[in-house]
Amino acid sequence: MLLKNGRLVDPSQGIDDIRDILIVDGKIAAIATRIDISESNNEALKVIDAQGLIIAPGFIDIHTHLREPGYEYKETIRTGTEAAVAGGFSAVACMANTQPVNDNAGITAFVKRQALTANLARVYPIAAITVGLKGAQLTDFSDLMRAGAVAFSDDGAPLTSSVMMRYALEYASSLGATIISHCEDLSLVGNGVANEGFTATDLGLVGMPTIAEDLMVAREIMLSEYLQARVHIAHVSSARAVRLIREAKERGVPVSAEATPHHFTLTEAALVGYDTNCKVNPPLRSSVDVMEVRRGLSDGTIDCIASDHAPHSANEKDVEFDYAAFGMVGLETVLPLALQLVGEGVLTLSQLVERMSCNPANLLGLPGGTLKVGVDADVTLFDTQRVWQVVKENLISKSKNTPFVGYQMRGKAVMTIVGGKIKFQEGTAISPF
Numbered sequence: 377m378l379l380k381n382g383r384l385v386d387p388s389q390g391i392d393d394i395r396d397i398l399i400v401d402g403k404i405a406a407i408a409t410r411i412d413i414s415e416s417n418n419e420a421l422k423v424i425d426a427q428g429l430i431i432a433p434g435f436i437d438i439h440t441h442l443r444e445p446g447y448e449y450k451e452t453i454r455t456g457t458e459a460a461v462a463g464g465f466s467a468v469a470c471m472a473n474t475q476p477v478n479d480n481a482g483i484t485a486f487v488k489r490q491a492l493t494a495n496l497a498r499v500y501p502i503a504a505i506t507v508g509l510k511g512a513q514l515t516d517f518s519d520l521m522r523a524g525a526v527a528f529s530d531d532g533a534p535l536t537s538s539v540m541m542r543y544a545l546e547y548a549s550s551l552g553a554t555i556i557s558h559c560e561d562l563s564l565v566g567n568g569v570a571n572e573g574f575t576a577t578d579l580g581l582v583g584m585p586t587i588a589e590d591l592m593v594a595r596e597i598m599l600s601e602y603l604q605a606r607v608h609i610a611h612v613s614s615a616r617a618v619r620l621i622r623e624a625k626e627r628g629v630p631v632s633a634e635a636t637p638h639h640f641t642l643t644e645a646a647l648v649g650y651d652t653n654c655k656v657n658p659p660l661r662s663s664v665d666v667m668e669v670r671r672g673l674s675d676g677t678i679d680c681i682a683s684d685h686a687p688h689s690a691n692e693k694d695v696e697f698d699y700a701a702f703g704m705v706g707l708e709t710v711l712p713l714a715l716q717l718v719g720e721g722v723l724t725l726s727q728l729v730e731r732m733s734c735n736p737a738n739l740l741g742l743p744g745g746t747l748k749v750g751v752d753a754d755v756t757l758f759d760t761q762r763v764w765q766v767v768k769e770n771l772i773s774k775s776k777n778t779p780f781v782g783y784q785m786r787g788k789a790v791m792t793i794v795g796g797k798i799k800f801q802e803g804t805a806i807s808p809f
Contacts, residue, residue, distance in 0.1 A: 377796060378411060382426025382757065386433055387730040388746035397431060399753040402796030407749060426757055429790060432729045433747050434466025434754030436736035437707065439531070439556075439610060439634060439682035442468070442499070444490060445483065446475025451687040451774045453487065456707070457496035459685070459773040461800035463707040464789030466754035467498035467744055468685075469736075472509070473532040479504040479515045481523035488524045496799050497792075498754070500526040500742060502556065505544045509533040514540070517547050526740050529556035531610055534592065536562060542599055549605035554740060556608045559592035559617070560658065569698055571659040575644040581697065584659050586614035593617040597624045600631050608739060609633040611684050613658040615668035622677040632739050633672070634680040637706060637713035638779075640669045646779060652693045652700035653779040656686070674722050679735045681728075683710050687775030705773045708766075709780050715760055715787035725760075753796040762788040 377399040384395040384407070396411040397404065413421060442456040453470075460468050470487065472478035478487065484501045491499030503525035507513045509532070517528060528548055535541050535557070548555050565588045570576040572583025593609055597620060600607040612618060612633045624631050638656060643663050646654045654660055672678040686703025693700050714732065717723045723731070733756075737745025744754045766780045792800040 377422045377424065378413065379424050379426045379431055379755070379757070380411070382429050382431040384431045384747070385725055385729050386747050387726050388433065388734050389748060392726055395431070397747065397755070399796045402753055404747050404749050404751055404753050407747070424791070429757045429759055430725065432756045432758070433733040433745050434756050434792065434794065435464045435711070435732045436467045436742060436744055437465050437683050437685070437710070438469045438680060438736045438740055440468040440470050440685045440707065441473070441687065441703070442470040443474060443687060445486060450689055453490040453499060454494040455772065455774040456685070456687070457491065457494050457499060459705070459707040459771070460497040461792040461794070462772050462789065463709070464711050464756040464758055464792055465497055465707060466756060466792055466794045467500060467742065469500040469502050469526060469740060471502050471529060471531045472504040477504050477508050479507050481519045484520055484523035484525050496794070498794060500524070500740070502527045502529050504528065505530045505535060505555065506540065511535050511537055511540055514543060514547060517551055517553060521551060521553060526742060527554045527556050527608070529558065529610070531556065531558045534558045534560040534562060538595060538599070541596070542603065545599055545603050545605040545607060549603065552741070554606050554608050556610050557592070557596045558610050559589050559596060561588040561591050564588035564591070569655060569659070570647055571644045571661045573644065573662060575647060579647060579650070581647070586616060586661065586665065589614045589658055590616045590620065593620050597621070597629055597631055601627070601629045604630065606630040606632070611636050611639065611658060611682070612669060612672065612678060613639045613661050613665060615665045618668045618672040618677055622672065622675070625677060632679045633677065634682040635669050635673055635678045636682060636684045637710050638704060640666060640673065641713050641716065642779070650697045651779050652695070652697055653704050653777050655697060655700050655702055656704055657702040670717065670722050673717065673731065679731065679739060681710065681714050681731045683707050685773070687773055688777045689775060693777045703777070705771070705775055705778050707773065708771060709778065709785065711758060711789055712785035712787040718760070719786070753793055755793040756789055757791040758787065758789045760787050762786070762790070764788055
């Protein structure tokens with residue numbers, strides 16, 4: 377395959393220029409200002425004119441819920457990876473809160489098999505820290521890693537015991553693995569459903585204070601600093617949490633963080649009207665929090681942009697706000713929402729690619745994040761100017777729980793290549809090519 381005339385943005389090589397890219401046997405074979413077709417000496421060469429498009433190392437989402445096994449009525453590995461490649465993601469790392477929980481090698485191996493059968497985006501299982509996500513007994517990290525787990529998280533069930541988190545960090549550190557922490561003090565959150573503040577009070581909703589996130593972020597930072605063990609903070613949403621992470625990084629603490637598009641795009645004001653698609657955890661915060669999350673992305677305090685793709689059926693969302701499930705789908709809307717940050721000068725295009733491709737790969741030690749000659753050809757081609765509307769019926773994800781239905785988006789993935797094979801092309805039905 378020969379990609380011609382595209383603007384290659386690859387921060388791993390310091391490239392932001394027009395380049396041709398030759399792919400042979402699933403790997404990057406050559407990058408040059410011009411590659412003549414005759415030079416390839418291959419009659420079966422597929423030539424793709426990428427003029428006007430951005431060519432980037434395939435995007436990697438390190439926080440996705442694929443729901444299988446157990447919750448296939450919400451999403452399956454097949455439908456989730458269909459949504460992923462349509463959103464420009466060549467790889468996703470999926471959380472462990474399935475049923476049964478991914479707390480043993482058998483479930484990890486099952487996820488890997490289902491992903492191979494789907495044959496779309498690469499899938500990297502994130503296994504549970506504790507058995508059954510109950511916070512009482514560590515899982516067998518070594519066994520899970522041999523089966524294919526790339527990190528550990530009890531996401532959705534925060535680890536409340538400090539000593540258990542210490543043990544987890546020590547165990548993971550000995551294996552070169554990363555703990556991903558869902559930072560939430562459940563005793564402070566109680567039965568909250570929205571950010572604590574005027575909006576929640578005005579709507580008659582029980583609040584979830586930012587301090588519930590901040591205290592746990594502070595704990596993870598202090599444990600990480602004490603043990604010199606890596607910790608990754610999931611879905612940062614509060615201004616104080618961003619500042620804590622920034623200060624920790626300045627001290628050399630091995631902490632990293634991610635932010636979701638809904639936490640840097642929407643504020644708690646979106647809850648007016650009680651749209652349950654805006655009910656997420658952590659909740660949509662104040663404008664002050666949103667601005668600090670954006671600043672954190674800009675200055676590198678926050679390393680990654682992640683979707684926290686959380687599919688739920690209509691039965692779980694079309695209910696009173698208090699009883700609705702937390703979460704929204706996001707794989708198909710991450711790119712245009714992130715490109716808004718580029719349009720507003722918060723990020724450069726190179727920084728966006730770094731936060732959606734290079735950094736996720738580096739943080740979890742995954743293949744990808746670069747298009748250097750010799751690596752697997754995982755490539756995302758996208759159009760920064762393509763305008764499209766989010767239509768519920770057109771979403772590929774099995775669940776449709778997003779507040780962005782009806783939004784006019786600018787920016788879209790037009791082709792996703794995994795291992796040198798086209799897995800998504802705009803206007804073409806998705807199939808396991």
